[in-house]
Amino acid sequence: MSGGAEEGRDGGEGWRIPADNDAVIREMLTVAPGGSWRLRSWRVRARWIDASYLHRRGGWVILRLIHPSRRPTSPVPTRHSERFLVALVDARGLDRDTALSVFDVVLAGLRRGEHAFVWEGSDEGTFDLEALAFARGLKPARRICSGADDAMATAHAALRAGHSVCVLSQLDVYPDRPTLTFVARDAGTAAALAESELQQFVEDRARAAQGIRDCGRLLGYPRCCVEAFMDSVAREPTVVADGLPSARAGALGNWVRFDAAWVPRADPLLNTLLLGEHLGLLSFDPCRFDCPAARAIAEPFAAVIAAELPRLWQDMRTALARPVAMDCLDRRAWVELEERADGSTWIRSATPIRAIHGQPADPGLAALLPGHPVDGEGRVPDLDLDLRVLRHAMPA
Structure with a gap:
């Protein structure tokens, strides 16, 4: 190893490389013998790994492995494995195609060994x-x-x-x-x-x-979903005329779309309520949470994530399928529901969800919900507040 796992470690917050991880890192960086590339050296920083590879005809490249939530500080060629974004940060003595060929070789090694690597900490990215x-x-x-x-x-x-x-x-x-x-x-x-x-x-x-x-x-975007968005936009001038700030108008627009799209059993692949947590397959709001046109977009994307990033997909699938509550103030919360013997449904607990990435979650709704019943329309009748609970069921 060039340097050492601790030498030159940078500071900073977020996802970090665990200490005493050298054996795992060496295994996943080492490429199969007899090929065009071989590992020359590697160095661990607090939040990334730099690895140098030599080509058999001379010339070398440096790859930087970072958490998949991060982006390189400058535009460079990148590839993704299950647990890393791999960036080609330098190359000498090689044409572009030869330099880029290192990705296939290194990614094959990563896929063999990265299952044993676990990032430490958390991040806003x-x-x-x-x-x-x-x-x-x-x-x-x-x-x-x-x-x-x-x-x-x-x-x-x-x-x-x-x-x-x-x-x-x-x-x-x-x-x-x-x-x-x-x-x-x-x-x-x-x-x-x-x-x-x-x-x-x-x-x-x-x-x-x-x-x-x-x-x-x-x-x-599907035409039906665009038209549903237009319907919600048509209400925004009324909100502004009432003297409400623009942020409040936007919150009401989100509520109007959610309320109109509500269905008794939603397709979790169409869950757009977690975009503040950067969880979701769609970049538009569906007209209904069981819209076939929206599912036709989400389903093949889910298949790509499941194939290329299986661990991420496992976490995403669980999160997308959890019941979610949202109110007219754009406050959101995951809820745990309890089905009682008399057929009624009650909210056992609630966890705040960020509506906007980079901003803290508003805990107000989550604090109100526990201990209240939910009716068949997803409403909470004994709370004087416009809100609904959305439950999901994976279609057959």
Whole structure:
């Protein structure tokens, strides 16, 4: 090992490399003998592993292994294994194709040994599932809301991958993320997405509505779900006219969509209530939580995650299938339900869920729910509050 597991460990929070893990790391980094590549050296930091590999014809590469919730600080070629994002951070004396060939060899070794590796700690980040869906051809385009620096990194990475990009900055969409980046496989689609976004801000309400419809179509959303979104948007001017702040208007819009989409037994693959926890297969709200058109999008994506990231899918599947409560203030909570002998359903416990990633979960709803009954429509009749509980059942 070059250096040592403790030498040069960086500080910082989040997912960390456990100490005394050298044997496991050495095993998963070592490649099969007799091939074009061999492991030269490796070094462990607190939150990543750097490994150097030599090619038999000369030349070398350095790969950085980080938690799959992280992103490289600059646009570089990457691949995913079950427990790592692997980035090619440097290469010398090799053409591009030869350098990239190291990924297949190293990933084969990782798959043999990474089952014994466990990350330590937790993090506010998460695996970028939408990027995976786009990379596997399951999404025609992406609409990414971020700060200017992240947008630049996203744009460069997309261009290096051969995609087309349009960036809109200084938009008052989200105050802390004022830049929209559209990534598509061709320049025409990226430009059309940017145009449809700008059209949503014109005073002509018919044109603005068409902009929303065009944006949804270009992103591959089902028409029925886009129209349901339009129905909820139609109520937002009334909210603003009542003098409520924009955040409150947005919360009401989320509630309107949830209430309209409620069904007695929801398809867990369509659960979009956990996006604040970065858990979900859809980047749009379904018109109903059993919408066949939405399932046609979610199901193949679930299959990709199950095949490529089986441990992540096990955790996701469990989380998506848990009953969820949401109220008109956009407060959300996982709930544990108790079925009593008289046929009634009661809430035994509740756990807050973040509505917005990066912000703490509002505990108010979770504190109210335990000890109250739930009726057949998912409502809690003895609480003077608009809320519903959504239960899931995996379709046959």
